[in-house]
Amino acid sequence: MGTFRRLKQFYWPYKKYFVMSVVSLVFVTALTVIYPLILGFTVDELILGDRQHLLAVTVAFLVIVMLLKGLFQYLQQYLGELFGIHSVYEIRNELYRKLQVLPFRFYDNARTGDLMSRLAQDVEAFRFFLSMGAAQVLNFVLLTAFGFGVMLYLNVSLALITLAVMPFLAVVVYRFDKRVHPAFLEIRRSLARLTTKVQENVSGMNTVKALSKEDFEIDRFVGLNADYRDNHIKTADIWARFFPAMEFIGNVCVIVLLAYGGWLVVDGQMQPGELLAFFSLIWYIVMPLMHIGFVLNTYSQSKAAGERLLEIMDEPEDIRNIAEPIREVRLAGHVQFENVTHRYPGEDQNALQQVSFDAKPGSTIGIMGATGAGKTSITQLIARFYEPKQGRVLIDGKPVSDYDLKTLRSNIGFVLQEPFLFSASIKANISYGRPDATMEEIIDAAKRADAHEFIQELPDGYDTVLGERGGGLSGGQKQRVSIARALCVNPSILILDDATSAVDMETEVKIQAAMREVMEGRTTFIIAHRISSVKHADEIIVLDQGKVVERGTHEELVRMEHGAYRRIYDIQFQDHELVMQGKAV
Numbered sequence: 001m002g003t004f005r006r007l008k009q010f011y012w013p014y015k016k017y018f019v020m021s022v023v024s025l026v027f028v029t030a031l032t033v034i035y036p037l038i039l040g041f042t043v044d045e046l047i048l049g050d051r052q053h054l055l056a057v058t059v060a061f062l063v064i065v066m067l068l069k070g071l072f073q074y075l076q077q078y079l080g081e082l083f084g085i086h087s088v089y090e091i092r093n094e095l096y097r098k099l100q101v102l103p104f105r106f107y108d109n110a111r112t113g114d115l116m117s118r119l120a121q122d123v124e125a126f127r128f129f130l131s132m133g134a135a136q137v138l139n140f141v142l143l144t145a146f147g148f149g150v151m152l153y154l155n156v157s158l159a160l161i162t163l164a165v166m167p168f169l170a171v172v173v174y175r176f177d178k179r180v181h182p183a184f185l186e187i188r189r190s191l192a193r194l195t196t197k198v199q200e201n202v203s204g205m206n207t208v209k210a211l212s213k214e215d216f217e218i219d220r221f222v223g224l225n226a227d228y229r230d231n232h233i234k235t236a237d238i239w240a241r242f243f244p245a246m247e248f249i250g251n252v253c254v255i256v257l258l259a260y261g262g263w264l265v266v267d268g269q270m271q272p273g274e275l276l277a278f279f280s281l282i283w284y285i286v287m288p289l290m291h292i293g294f295v296l297n298t299y300s301q302s303k304a305a306g307e308r309l310l311e312i313m314d315e316p317e318d319i320r321n322i323a324e325p326i327r328e329v330r331l332a333g334h335v336q337f338e339n340v341t342h343r344y345p346g347e348d349q350n351a352l353q354q355v356s357f358d359a360k361p362g363s364t365i366g367i368m369g370a371t372g373a374g375k376t377s378i379t380q381l382i383a384r385f386y387e388p389k390q391g392r393v394l395i396d397g398k399p400v401s402d403y404d405l406k407t408l409r410s411n412i413g414f415v416l417q418e419p420f421l422f423s424a425s426i427k428a429n430i431s432y433g434r435p436d437a438t439m440e441e442i443i444d445a446a447k448r449a450d451a452h453e454f455i456q457e458l459p460d461g462y463d464t465v466l467g468e469r470g471g472g473l474s475g476g477q478k479q480r481v482s483i484a485r486a487l488c489v490n491p492s493i494l495i496l497d498d499a500t501s502a503v504d505m506e507t508e509v510k511i512q513a514a515m516r517e518v519m520e521g522r523t524t525f526i527i528a529h530r531i532s533s534v535k536h537a538d539e540i541i542v543l544d545q546g547k548v549v550e551r552g553t554h555e556e557l558v559r560m561e562h563g564a565y566r567r568i569y570d571i572q573f574q575d576h577e578l579v580m581q582g583k584a585v
């Protein structure tokens with residue numbers, strides 16, 4: 001029950017629905033066991049006892065019982081559903097909240113399909129048990145209790161014989177649960193793998209087609225699908241063995257009753273109608289017992305699902321606010337790194353080694369270096385997406401961890417190499433970081449990002465709704481919208497991470513011209529591979545395998561004959577010359 005106890009905070013507030021549903025269920029069960037008694041009465045009193053004049057009253061009584069049972073069944077079902085629906089509404093909200101606060105570390109290893117499957121299928125499986133399964137367990141308990149009560153009233157020895165069979169049924173049920181629970185957990189896992197595969201495939205369809213990997217992808221899917229199928233078959237096998245075993249034990253019970261009860265009637269110790277009522281009651285107990293397998297199924301499924309939900313809820317939120325963080329300040333943008341060493345969780349190499357620099361407010365810092373040199377890692381630490389292993393990252397003289405995360409990040413504007421735009425209007429995309437921005441401010445940000453002109457030419461202008469991931473815009477246009485989005489929050493620190501590498505030279509020159517103006521008064525970090533992007537920076541930092549190997553202005557670095565920057569400069573300058581001479585391939 002650990003899983004259910006730990007998720008109690010979500011369903012317990014709605015216990016009133018559960019209690020009312022259970023009370024309705026008590027009435028349903030009580031009214032159900034009246035049927036066999038009426039059957040016995042009809043045989044013994046109306047037919048054998050010659051009291052046919054009571055027939056009309058008996059029928060009327062039965063109709064009332066049926067109507068009442070219908071009413072209570074409705075209440076039981078509806079209130080049970082309300083209990084489940086409201087509870088998982090809370091669970092879903094909590095999961096989504098948790099996903100928003102989980103650190104980047106979590107997303108480095110998380111798979112979208114798996115998370116989707118948890119938020120959709122696992123939450124649903126949990127709801128199903130709360131709505132239906134829990135009531136069925138109680139239904140079983142109540143029917144057994146009521147049924148036995150009536151049985152004991154009819155005939156004590158016969159009732160005790162029925163009771164003797166119960167431990168055998170319980171053993172079968174217990175063994176079944178032990179085997180079926182892990183099998184269901186495995187089904188859930190393989191379904192999540194399958195969903196992940198489909199999701200990745202759809203997202204990466206361009207790459208799949210460009211590399212003609214359709215057959216390879218189909219093969220991988222078939223493999224995962226086979227795994228899912230086999231897990232289902234394994235569970236179906238466990239499942240199929242269970243029913244005959246249960247039915248066999250139930251039938252043994254019936255045979256014993258038939259023999260012993262028949263003898264009691266023949267011997268005159270029992271009325272035939274009573275034996276008939278007994279037989280109906282037996283099935284009221286044996287049938288739900290046999291279906292306890294189904295109930296255990298929903299229980300096992302929901303427990304497995306609950307465990308997967310708890311896995312997300314238990315994820316540590318390791319980057320969180322300190323007790324009294326600095327809130328709601330406009331930062332000046334003085335960024336300092338003091339001997340910062342950083343290593344990503346689970347990695348055995350440092351991404352940054354003893355990195356130090358001092359970026360004065362309003363200055364521009366260029367960061368260069370080969371792929372994997374640690375350029376992006378620097379910006380991740382400024383925004384406190386990760387915590388450094390050693391050293392200090394300071395903004396305006398205080399460690400970044402002293403600031404409220406929202407305050408810190410709302411002072412930083414990011415423009416990434418592959419901008420992510422939401423499937424919403426352009427207006428909503430630009431004002432995403434500041435939803436209260438006025439239309440004038442949105443247009444102003446777009447103008448400064450050199451995006452206003454092309455947005456105006458779109459059929460619905462700023463109200464144009466984009467497709468998924470900004471579909472409908474070219475790479476350069478998406479980039480300009482994302483620059484407008486970064487400017488809209490009026491950040492004091494601007495980070496351009498390879499922001500112009502995906503656009504053509506002409507667009508780059510245009511964006512750079514626009515950027516020069518918007519960089520005024522903001523501390524700007526430009527990560528780039530092209531010298532032209534960082535040339536005007538106040539300081540350029542050159543990284544190699546996480547270490548700062550050179551620093552200085554463009555002029556200073558170019559003067560270093562054998563320096564890394566000079567080498568890049570020579571290559572790019574040579575390229576430029578070749579282009580000018582028309583020799584480039």
Ligand SMILES: Nc1ncnc2c1ncn2[C@@H]1O[C@H](COP(=O)(O)OP(=O)(O)OP(=O)(O)O)[C@@H](O)[C@H]1O
Nearest residue numbers: 108344347351369370371372373374375376377378
């Ligand atoms: N989330 C992560 N988890 C584990 N290792 C990472 C992660 N991000 C980066 N790394 C590793 O840290 C090192 C520095 O990566 P970083 O992204 O900072 O390099 P970069 O200079 O920005 O590279 P690029 O020019 O390719 O963007 C690399 O070795 C990389 O493999």
